[in-house]
Amino acid sequence: MLISLEELEKATNNFDQARRLGGGGHGTVYKGILSDLHVVAIKKSNINVKREIDEFINEVAILSQINHRNIVKLRGCCLETEVPLLAYEFISNGTLSDHLHMEEPRSLPWKDRLRIMTDISKALAYLHSAVSVPVIHRDIKPSNILLDDTLTAKVSDFGASRYVSVDQAGPTTAVQGTIGYLDPMYYYQGRLTENSDVYSFGVLLVELLTRRKPSLYRSSEGDGLVTRFLTLLAEGNLSEILDPQVVKEGCSTVDEVASVAASCIKLKAEERPTMRQVEMALEALQVSKEHVAELIEETDNMKSVATDYPRVSKGAKPGEATRCYSLEEEFLLSATYPR
Numbered sequence: 321m322l323i324s325l326e327e328l329e330k331a332t333n334n335f336d337q338a339r340r341l342g343g344g345g346h347g348t349v350y351k352g353i354l355s356d357l358h359v360v361a362i363k364k365s366n367i368n369v370k371r372e373i374d375e376f377i378n379e380v381a382i383l384s385q386i387n388h389r390n391i392v393k394l395r396g397c398c399l400e401t402e403v404p405l406l407a408y409e410f411i412s413n414g415t416l417s418d419h420l421h422m423e424e425p426r427s428l429p430w431k432d433r434l435r436i437m438t439d440i441s442k443a444l445a446y447l448h449s450a451v452s453v454p455v456i457h458r459d460i461k462p463s464n465i466l467l468d469d470t471l472t473a474k475v476s477d478f479g480a481s482r483y484v485s486v487d488q489a490g491p492t493t494a495v496q497g498t499i500g501y502l503d504p505m506y507y508y509q510g511r512l513t514e515n516s517d518v519y520s521f522g523v524l525l526v527e528l529l530t531r532r533k534p535s536l537y538r539s540s541e542g543d544g545l546v547t548r549f550l551t552l553l554a555e556g557n558l559s560e561i562l563d564p565q566v567v568k569e570g571c572s573t574v575d576e577v578a579s580v581a582a583s584c585i586k587l588k589a590e591e592r593p594t595m596r597q598v599e600m601a602l603e604a605l606q607v608s609k610e611h612v613a614e615l616i617e618e619t620d621n622m623k624s625v626a627t628d629y630p631r632v633s634k635g636a637k638p639g640e641a642t643r644c645y646s647l648e649e650e651f652l653l654s655a656t657y658p659r
Contacts, residue, residue: 321396327355328362328398328405335364342415347372351410359410360395365403375479376404382478386451390443392466392476411474417462420531430569432471433528434577434606439473440465441599444521448514448595453483456512460520461501462527482512500534500545505589515589521598522584529578531563546585553582573605 331352332339341349347365365372383394398405419428447455458480466474480496495507503519523534526549537545552558559567580601586592
């Protein structure tokens with residue numbers, strides 16, 4: 321949808337700082353209410369350069385062709401300014417980074433972290449394998465993951481993203497992304513593939529497990545977060561670096577998520593799993609023992625209902641049942657339990 325500049329100025333009270341939601345070096349995001357009463361987040365560029373224009377156009381091209389519950393929706397754009405203005409659905413609960421790196425000792429509960437990880441994996445698997453031309457996000461990090469009121473994750477910021485045709489091994493591009501999350505193979509060789517997103521996602525898993533920032537962490541030996549994580553995992557001392565809240569709440573699932581993370585951050589890109597495989601692994605972990613117990617109980621109830629139909633005949637011994645049904649009962653059984 322094309323939106324006029326006048327409409328966006330009115331929606332944001334002429335881009336009043338009181339409506340500012342956040343932003344970085346490239347752009348500022350404002351909250352606005354359109355005339356149709358839709359609440360939107362409007363991204364306005366801070367820099368009028370060709371690269372910035374290209375990124376905004378690139379984001380419009382990608383987001384206008386994809387639709388997924390875990391990817392932020394583009395509501396419209398304004399082309400009346402030198403750099404386009406983009407209007408997204410408004411996501412009310414900030415970024416994953418806001419929730420993960422708050423000053424309080426406790427952060428997101430483990431069950432929510434696991435669900436958020438799964439949401440992000442679903443979005444990336446969709447981008448890599450479900451759209452007609454695969455899309456590589458290229459900048460997966462907590463500040464680009466938005467959370468709504470139910471803590472459902474929405475992947476955002478597709479300015480750096482790239483299409484990769486199915487018959488293409490991966491384009492050679494100028495390296496772009498965020499230090500700490502960058503795939504080393506992509507950083508040194510400049511060859512972009514879906515595996516680059518897998519690596520960034522693996523780093524994000526490590527960050528959710530440890531609650532430490534990859535760009536800032538350094539061990540006493542001078543190792544970065546990924547190296548230290550893999551070293552402690554190999555030594556069986558992972559609890560040294562894990563968020564204490566995760567250790568307390570996560571139980572056995574923590575080790576399994578750590579294994580998934582380790583497979584994603586392997587140095588050789590070809591040894592990493594696909595995002596579809598990662599999605600399936602994380603979804604499997606969400607099936608809790610309580611849910612399995614509920615299914616077993618439900619199955620037992622169905623069995624007891626089924627055994628209520630047969631009646632014990634007069635001549636039968638106690639505990640024995642025979643198939644002595646009336647015509648009506650036979651009809652009900654044949655309709656309910658087809659043979």
